[in-house]
Amino acid sequence: xxxxxxxxxxxxxxxxxxxxxxxxxxxxxxxxxxxxxxxxxxxxxxxxxxxxxxxxxxxxxxxxxxxxxxxxxxxxxxxxxxxxxxxxxxxxxxxxxxxxxxxxxxxxxxxxxxxxxxxxxxxxxxxxxxxxxxxxxxxxxxxxxxxxxxxxxxxxxxxxxxxxxxxxxxxxx
Amino acid sequence: xxxxxxxxxxxxxxxxxxxxxxxxxxxxxxxxxxxxxxxxxxxxxxxxxxxxxxxxxxxxxxxxxxxxxxxxxxxxxxxxxxxxxxxxxxxxxxxxxxxxxxxxxxxxxxxxxxxxxxxxxxxxxxxxxxxxxxxxxxxxxxxxxxxxxxxxxxxxxxxxxxxxxxxxxxxxxxxxxxxxxxxxxxxxxxxxxxxxxxxxxxxxxxxxxxxxxxxxxxxxxxxxxxxxxxxxxxxxxxxxxxxxxxxxxxxxxxxxxxxxxxxxxxxxxxxxxxxxxxxxxxxxxxxxxxxxxxxxxxxxxxxxxxxxxxxxxxxxxxxxxxxxxxxxxxxxxxxxxxxxxxxxxxxxxxxxxxxxxxxxxxxxxxxxxxxxxxxxxxxxxxxxxxxxxxxxxxxxxxxxxxxxxxxxxxxxxxxxxxxxxxxxxxxxxxxxxxxxxxxxxxxxxxxxxxxxxxxxxxxxxxxxxxxxxxxxxxxxxxxxxxxxxxxxxxxxxxxxxxxxxxxxxxxxxxxxxxxxxxxxxxxxxxxxxxxxxxxxxxxxxxxxxxxxxxxxxxxxxxxxxxxxxxxxxxxxxxxxxxxxxxxxxxxxxxxxxxxxxxxxxxxxxxxxxxxxxxxxxxxxxxxxxxxxxxxxxxxxxxxxxxxxxxxxx
Numbered sequence: 001x002x003x004x005x006x007x008x009x010x011x012x013x014x015x016x017x018x019x020x021x022x023x024x025x026x027x028x029x030x031x032x033x034x035x036x037x038x039x040x041x042x043x044x045x046x047x048x049x050x051x052x053x054x055x056x057x058x059x060x061x062x063x064x065x066x067x068x069x070x071x072x073x074x075x076x077x078x079x080x081x082x083x084x085x086x087x088x089x090x091x092x093x094x095x096x097x098x099x100x101x102x103x104x105x106x107x108x109x110x111x112x113x114x115x116x117x118x119x120x121x122x123x124x125x126x127x128x129x130x131x132x133x134x135x136x137x138x139x140x141x142x143x144x145x146x147x148x149x150x151x152x153x154x155x156x157x158x159x160x161x162x163x164x165x166x167x168x169x170x171x172x173x
Numbered sequence: 174x175x176x177x178x179x180x181x182x183x184x185x186x187x188x189x190x191x192x193x194x195x196x197x198x199x200x201x202x203x204x205x206x207x208x209x210x211x212x213x214x215x216x217x218x219x220x221x222x223x224x225x226x227x228x229x230x231x232x233x234x235x236x237x238x239x240x241x242x243x244x245x246x247x248x249x250x251x252x253x254x255x256x257x258x259x260x261x262x263x264x265x266x267x268x269x270x271x272x273x274x275x276x277x278x279x280x281x282x283x284x285x286x287x288x289x290x291x292x293x294x295x296x297x298x299x300x301x302x303x304x305x306x307x308x309x310x311x312x313x314x315x316x317x318x319x320x321x322x323x324x325x326x327x328x329x330x331x332x333x334x335x336x337x338x339x340x341x342x343x344x345x346x347x348x349x350x351x352x353x354x355x356x357x358x359x360x361x362x363x364x365x366x367x368x369x370x371x372x373x374x375x376x377x378x379x380x381x382x383x384x385x386x387x388x389x390x391x392x393x394x395x396x397x398x399x400x401x402x403x404x405x406x407x408x409x410x411x412x413x414x415x416x417x418x419x420x421x422x423x424x425x426x427x428x429x430x431x432x433x434x435x436x437x438x439x440x441x442x443x444x445x446x447x448x449x450x451x452x453x454x455x456x457x458x459x460x461x462x463x464x465x466x467x468x469x470x471x472x473x474x475x476x477x478x479x480x481x482x483x484x485x486x487x488x489x490x491x492x493x494x495x496x497x498x499x500x501x502x503x504x505x506x507x508x509x510x511x512x513x514x515x516x517x518x519x520x521x522x523x524x525x526x527x528x529x530x531x532x533x534x535x536x537x538x539x540x541x542x543x544x545x546x547x548x549x550x551x552x553x554x555x556x557x558x559x560x561x562x563x564x565x566x567x568x569x570x571x572x573x574x575x576x577x578x579x580x581x582x583x584x585x586x587x588x589x590x591x592x593x594x595x596x597x598x599x600x601x602x603x604x605x606x607x608x609x610x611x612x613x614x615x616x617x618x619x620x621x622x623x624x625x626x627x628x629x630x631x632x633x634x635x636x637x638x639x640x641x642x643x644x645x646x647x648x649x650x651x652x653x654x655x656x657x658x659x660x661x662x663x664x665x666x667x668x669x670x671x672x673x674x675x676x677x678x679x680x681x682x683x684x685x686x687x688x689x690x691x692x693x694x695x696x697x698x699x700x701x702x703x704x705x706x707x708x709x710x711x712x713x714x715x716x717x718x719x720x721x722x723x724x725x726x727x728x729x730x731x732x733x734x735x736x737x738x739x740x741x742x743x744x745x746x747x748x749x750x751x752x753x754x755x756x757x758x759x760x761x762x763x764x765x766x767x768x769x770x771x772x773x774x775x776x777x778x779x780x781x782x783x784x785x786x787x788x789x790x791x792x793x794x795x796x797x798x799x800x801x802x803x804x805x806x807x808x809x810x811x812x813x814x815x816x817x818x819x820x821x822x
Contacts, residue, residue: 001635001636001637002567002637004563004564004566004567005567005568005635005636005637007564008558008564008567008568008635009632009635012554012555012558012631015554016550016551016554016555017551020547020550020551020554023525023547023550024543024547027525027528027529027543028543030528030529030530031528031529031530031531031532031533031535033530035530036530036531036532037530038465038526038529038530038531040462040463040465043465043526044465044466044467045467046467047465047466047467047469047470047519047522047523048467048468048469050518050519050522051469051472051473051515051518051519054514054515054518054519055515058511058512058514058515061511061557061561062507062508062511065507065561065562065563065564066504066507066508066562066563068562068563069500069503069504069562069563070491070493070566071493071500071503071504072500083803085799085803087799088313088315088773089315089757089760089761089771089773090756090757090758090760090761090799090801091757091804092799092800092801092803092804093804094803094804095804095805095806095809111799112309112313113307113309113310113313114307114310114426114430116491116570116639118570118637118639120637124637124646124648125637126567126571126636126637128566129491129566129569129570130491131489131491131492133426133427133430133492133494134309134426135425135426135427136426136427136494136495136497137494137495138492138493138494138495139495153639153646154639155569155570155571155639156307156570157235157303157305157307157310157641158310159235159301159302159310159313159314159315159317159773160231160232160235160301160314160315160317160772160773161231161315161760161761161771161772161773162235162641162642162643163231163639163641163642163643163644163645164644164757164759164760164761164771165757165760166757166760167756167757168755
């Protein structure tokens with residue numbers, strides 16, 4: 001699992017799993033307890049406070065995450081360029097190696113339908129993905145830290161051979 | 174705050190209006206459950222096939238996947254709650270008038286014929302373009318299905334879309350009606366009142382003697398949104414249908430993708446919002462008190478009606494081709510999508526506090542609604558992950574997504590559909606439910622098994638397992654195998670539901686006896702269910718262990734991607750075999766010597782191509798076969814040709 005996947009697993013495990021179960025037990029047990037009165041009017045009015053809390057939480061999450069998009073990245077002057085063409089059901093990848101530590105721009109194109117360009121390292125760790133659309137060029141900038149053989153998997157359903165559409169390239173020192 | 178009048182006191186009186194709603198709803202809901210039976214079975218088959226149990230060919234897998242998706246999502250979940258909406262209206266005193274009735278009838282038949290078309294085009298004519306039929310995939314079938322199949326499939330989806338539009342017209346017509354009792358008769362005031370504006374501006378949108386019933390608000394919101402969302406898709410579908418027999422027609426794939434999701438996002442709420450209407454109606458009933466809601470809930474629904482139709486691009490966060498405004502659109506969609514979650518947050522607040530410290534009725538329906546709310550909250554939180562661009566990069570098109578939406582569509586909305594059947598089937602038929610105890614077992618077993626099933630997907634997704642894969646890379650085998658007994662047990666649990674419905678239709682009833690009289694049976698029942706659950710989990714665990722062990726031993730040879738790197742530069746057929754594997758020729762071709770089983774291109778074992786032909790095709794490509802002259806050296810091409818020729822002679 002990559003770093004972001006671990007963040008999601010931990011956060012969702014706590015909130016979507018643990019907290020939800022706790023809330024469920026709390027609400028359920030309150031209906032079998034002795035004191036079963038609430039002030040519905042007051043709780044109705046307090047919904048406004050809850051609204052405020054939700055807005056604050058969402059704005060917080062927005063500002064914590066919105067700067068981590070893949071948009072508008074550039075490999076800069078010293079960057080490498082790597083053209084990849086996706087086609088049912090293969091990736092046409094240049095035979096030359098990519099240099100580790102140097103930002104590389106993948107120029108992704110498709111010859112037929114929508115494909116996905118997902119890259120895994122030798123330990124099957126999922127690194128990144130981008131869509132590849134016919135008639136357009138999609139760029140993705142990435143810097144490989146470690147040399148090795150990297151695997152490409154198609155990540156957009158593209159027809160009957162989709163699950164066998166793979167490729168690979170090499171990153172050298 | 175305007176006082177809410179309890180729904181019971183305002184339902185339609187017995188008479189022709191109530192009878193009409195009863196007949197319509199019963200027809201919608203029973204047809205939808207029949208579709209569940211078929212599409213659910215397809216779901217079990219494809220998940221098992223992924224694990225190697227009853228492995229089917231790739232074309233069958235993807236055709237079944239297409240039918241399962243549309244069938245379960247629209248034919249069952251949406252169709253169920255669409256039908257139930259008419260009964261919700263009857264229960265809050267809103268009769269269907271002539272136009273609404275005509276639209277409701279039309280919507281039923283359009284959906285039935287549309288789903289039948291989906292079944293024919295996929296199961297009989299092999300269309301396997303997935304339910305999103307991402308343009309231009311229907312026209313690039315790699316020889317697996319023809320233009321006729323695409324044309325029939327797209328026409329069928331168009332009928333389903335028209336069903337949604339006609340249903341929406343019926344709902345708006347019924348909501349914005351004299352039953353609102355607005356003081357002003359202007360349509361704008363009525364429309365505002367149906368959206369709940371009277372809770373915020375009691376004078377301008379005055380209703381007398383009672384405020385608009387809460388369940389009317391989400392129904393009005395989704396009906397308006399679905400009209401706006403579906404019409405552009407209908408235009409795209411017409412274009413694609415024409416293209417299926419006039420191939421020179423085409424549209425921009427980026428535009429087509431945006432139009433698809435312009436519909437594809439709101440359609441999720443075609444399931445959720447009518448389900449919320451049922452929650453708003455039934456949860457207060459089971460809790461024995463009015464819905465706990467402040468005026469701010471109207472703010473939530475006003476945000477929803479706007480945001481719902483302007484958040485589509487969160488489905489294309491990782492599409493941002495150069496020289497297009499897509500990146501800016503995608504960025505804007507994150508805060509808008511966040512805004513849309515507010516209505517869920519407010520509704521969940523209201524519904525949980527309505528139950529909190531109440532004398533809640535824990536019958537099968539009440540339990541299903543409560544567990545549905547739990548799933549809604551949990552699936553809503555995984556939805557926030559999807560809505561966040563930084564996180565979506567990691568989960569997009571992985572099994573995390575089916576994990577998320579099965580929790581939302583099956584154990585939230587589906588549970589509302591089950592609760593509606595368990596509560597109202599007796600009303601619709603005029604006879605009691607066959608077995609309340611059976612219903613309760615069904616609800617609990619389904620909740621537990623479907624939750625585990627979704628969690629397996631969520632975990633696989635975070636490990637990078639792609640969705641829509643007929644055969645997953647072997648390193649995901651453990652959890653895929655563990656899922657098989659779970660989905661089979663889940664399917665078996667649905668038999669409790671179908672049997673209950675069938676017996677109720679036949680007029681049978683199990684007379685409940687006091688527990689002390691029937692405790693031996695109760696113990697036996699409990700033991701049986703525990704045994705089934707235990708067996709499912711034990712087989713699941715065994716599958717996991719076996720899969721895990723197998724994956725470990727294979728991890729160095731069969732992994733995501735392909736064979737290990739050659740360390741030296743060997744020559745002859747050994748090198749050719751490496752090229753064959755690394756260039757993924759096996760994705761399309763069968764070649765026993767390389768263990769390749771592709772079925773898209775010619776079977777090399779059978780055609781035994783000449784060496785010169787292999788060199789030419791690999792170098793220049795032809796038809797669906799790409800050219801490899803940029804990715805392979807001429808030496809590599811010679812090697813792979815040697816290998817193919819040597820291994821097929």
